[in-house]
Amino acid sequence: MAGAPVASVTANTPKKSYTIAVIPGNGVGQEVIPISVEALRKVGSLEGFDLSFEELPIGGVALDLVGVPLPEETLTKAKQSDAVLLGAVGWPKYDDNPKPMKPITALFQLRAALGVFSNLRPVRVFPHLVDSTYLRKDTSLGVDLLIIRELTGGIYNAHPRGFTTNEQGDEVGFCTELYSATEVSCIHLFQGL
Template sequence: MTKTLLLLPGDGIGPEVTAQTVRIIERLNAEAGLDLATETALFGGAAIDATGVPIEEATIARAQAADAVLMGAVGGPQWAATAFDVRPEAGLLKLRGAMNVFANLRPALCFPALADASTLKRELIEGLDIMFVRELVGGVYFGSPRGIEDIGGGKRRGFNTQSYTTDEIVRVARVGFELARARTGRLCSVEKANVMESGLLWREEVTKLGASDYPDVQLSHMYADNCAMQLVRAPKQFDVIVTDNLFGDILSDAAAMLTGSLGMLPSAALGEAGRPGLYEPIHGSAPDIAGQGIANPCASILSFAMALRSSLGRPDLAERVEGAVAATLEAGYRTADLAGGTQRVGTAAMADAVLERL
């Protein structure tokens, strides 16, 4: 039965890397029994230029009706002065909220061939395999009230609200516990319970859930600032980390650089069982290199692999795609963002090399 993947290439390098992932899809459709139809819609700055809004309601409806959604990236300096509620990033938050994809899975995996590409010593990152579970539709990015107000005397005040409920915490923590149970049985919950009431509630609710439903999982707690330090000091101490929207955004990007490049890391945003997932490389739109054909397509390709596993029912093909990327790196292929290797290639040539090994 044909399944549907909605493509939202977005801005900057988004269309470039998404186009290479489409080549992977076409190969799997033709030769590996994947029955996947793709549709494309405007998103982010590209949608603002064409329609005046970062995402149209019709596009949200298509995303909700698809089996999965694959994004590129959004944003760029040409939209930096746009009002907050119509910026490209506002469209991304609106899409996440509408799809209710509350659990953002961000793996920080060091491919063996890239053990020397990190800025940290090989012994610190070789074999690194961390899974971040970031709460994605709550917290300070979605809290209300928010805004910028005039406080008189020519001065202003900017404010945002950090807020979490028991239900919001428990549902994402459960995802973290389940993943930890399927891996090494260790879950670290990260917050700032020492200075934030929302963090204290987070710690209390995660502790309660662990004691009642997951006594077999070793649960630890860590303040977010300490976690940032530990990721640089001894990252392999972690297996699964569950945290809120803001800290998850920051910490997972920091961990991404441990692996050599943001251009290698995918992500999956999942909601309730049976609902479509939202998949995207965690790198940005990189407007400084857009159009030059040098962006790394691997994070987009690997995001599609996560979609194959979690939304499209083809974990066998996910393993093939991931294996092809690993083999490409082992063969020495590197885009500009990656150190080492023996063959420096651009965006399309990197995808060529993955296709050869698929």
């Protein structure tokens, strides 16, 4: 339609709506996640989509509230959401807990349940902050990297692992480094980013 105002077309277009599971976790997560939610709300309003947020416990907060690091409700709602906004998991208060009751166990369980196979860790040195690092200026200026960290295989998750005694009678620990073809091919998808 020639001459039709753009606003009328936009006004009649249904808004997209997304549900985000907000999982602040512990420590710095409690500080940065509320700011992240504010930023997402602003982006949604500027881009014309609705965002609904539901805060869910994980890690130490969940241990304090319900006695387990990953409550079933948190896992169920995370699976039902369009996205998950996760803060930090872990807290020194729980360092001596048995492994199934450590906050970090919740992170591993959540990753596995959601099929999260990697995380992206950008490294960029901004010119106005180059003097804030201990790195040499000529080495750090212009750094712009993307580190792709695989999360499902390797030493973190592989078996067998454990403790034994070697031929000299020394106690030794072992943890097998293991990757499947599927895990490698998932990471390979990022080639060329």
